[in-house]
Amino acid sequence: MFEILEPKPADAILKLIAEHQNDARAEKVDLGVGVYRDAAGNTPILRSVKKAEHWLVGSQESKAYLGSRGDIVFCDAVERLLFADAAEGSSRISTVQTPGGSGALRVAAEVILRANPNATMWVSDPTWNNHVPLLGEAGVNLRTYPYYDSDTNSLRFDAMLESLQASSEGDLILLHGCCHNPTGMDLSVEQWQQVADLVVERKLIPFIDIAYQGFAEGVDEDAYGVRLMYGRVPEMIVTQSCSKNFGLYRDRVGALSFVAADEATAKTVDSQALFVVRTMYSLPPDHGGAVVSRILNDADLRAEWLDEVSEMRGRLKDMRTLLANELRKSAPDHDFSHIERTTGMFCYLGVSPEQVERLKKDFGVYLVGSSRINVCGITAENVSYLAKSIASVL
Ligand SMILES: Cc1ncc(COP(=O)(O)O)c(C=O)c1O
Known part of the structure; x- marks a missing residue:
């Protein structure tokens, strides 16, 4: 064969x-x-990570399976890192722990195709070199919008908005939350607002991939686009990677969040995501997620981690x-x-x-x-x- x-x-x-x-x-x-x-x-290895790992080795009592969602405490913590107060008690957001941001992207693609087998996703030209193979091989139709002008080393913002006039209701638009890979050229606050206006007007679904939260302006500042869109649209998808900002590359830590229009739909999407995970890899690796969860839920470790992110930035x-x-x-x-x-x-x-x-x-x-x-x-x-x-x- x-x-x-x-x-x-x-x-x-x-x-x-x-x-x-x-x-x-x-x-x-x-x-x-x-x-x-x-x-x-x-x-x-970040100091905060080392400390959390020591704590984990001393306190962990079992390696029994977690469910397909992974660690619920981790999911809550990274959801709050992204959505801040909006995540508190929200019945519209659901989150699953994934093997890195790549795992989140792939699970997202599978869920999208279950909801809409003909889904079209608009991706920036250029984009991270694994976006197209990862999402395209999963079966999502991809189209590009202009993003970067290599002659002038600047954003092609007007051309981006113009090309998205060809989008149809229900299309997805993939945006980099911050630190656009490969160009490093991010949308300004005003440009995010204009993109949000377009997304609302054309009834698009924002899909934000955020792999460098904290590396541009700050952990909260870098979530601006996610929080803006959350306040303005009924549905969105966010994929998150903890590889860079926690330095946990090989431990494979990430998360996938869906925002739905209401609680009942959120529960259905969540059940589909868990089903997809079960049929792909059953459940995510635990160690890195447990480390992130400890850091984000311990005041001292969190402060130390924020300092380390600030040092890297x-x-x-x-x-x-x-x-x-x-x-x-x-x-x-x-x-x-x-x-x-x-x-x-x-x-x-x-x-x-x-x-x-x-x-x-x-x-x-x-x-x-x-x-x-x-x-x-x-x-x-x-x-x-x-x-x-x-x-x-x-
Ligand atoms: C834009 C973007 N998304 C997602 C990822 C995936 O990261 P991970 O290593 O967590 O799978 C990367 C990694 O380079 C990236 O640059």
Whole structure:
């Protein structure tokens, strides 16, 4: 049976990681990875996470199955992190714990197809490189709306609104809650409001994927879009990842929330989500969710975690400023100011695929072909070399 299968190409980022590892040059720079790194190049386990894990090892009494929802205490905690006070006692929101944000996206796709097999979802062009395979392979019809102008390194907001005039009632619109991946270009508060107006007017269903809450402006500030939409629409979907803001990547922690028009519908959607989970992977892994739940429900650990998120956010902002300033010196004729205007871990550097190749070959600077960079790869030590390398290929 297997002989009819065609081999699939390896993931481009994995290939890039291997190339970087095999590069013997001491001055090499890795801007390709998809994880947070500190100034020493490590992806540390957060202090709050370590403490919660110690507590868990001492206090956990059973590894018996939880249900398909996962840990209800976790679900309540992350629901509140997203929706704040609106989550308190709301009978319209239901949440299930999932294996990462990816698991949430896939379960969401299955539930959407059960409700509407012909559903069309509008995704930004560009979007996270796994959105299209993940949602498309599940069977959701995807269409794109313009989002980013690579020539001017700015948002194509008018074109986005215009293209969504072709949407139909009941279509879904996928929006990044904050720290748009790959461009780092987020909607402003006013733009969120305009998108909300359009969503209401055209009776669309917002689908917000939020994987970097706390990395742009703050944990509450970054949930602005989610909270705005919640107040304005009868139905919405939110997928959440705890991989980055809790540093729990391999523990696979995420959540999927549905908002329905009323309590009875919310219960039905929830029962469908639980059914989908049961038929896919039965129940989510527990450890990471238990850690998040402990952190969010313990005042001291929560405060420590908020400090750590703020530290990570601060480093991301500082490295953006550092690189933009260094490029002003090394490449004064080029405008790289968008590096400072974008948020989170990623942005496009704004160079061609040929220039990306030259950066790799001639200077040992590794980034993906689209010129997406992870700003965590920048340090005070390598920034001058990096800026000079970039200037040399312009
Ligand atoms: C926009 C976006 N959504 C979802 C995810 C999935 O994250 P997870 O590792 O939790 O599955 C990512 C991860 O990079 C992402 O960037």
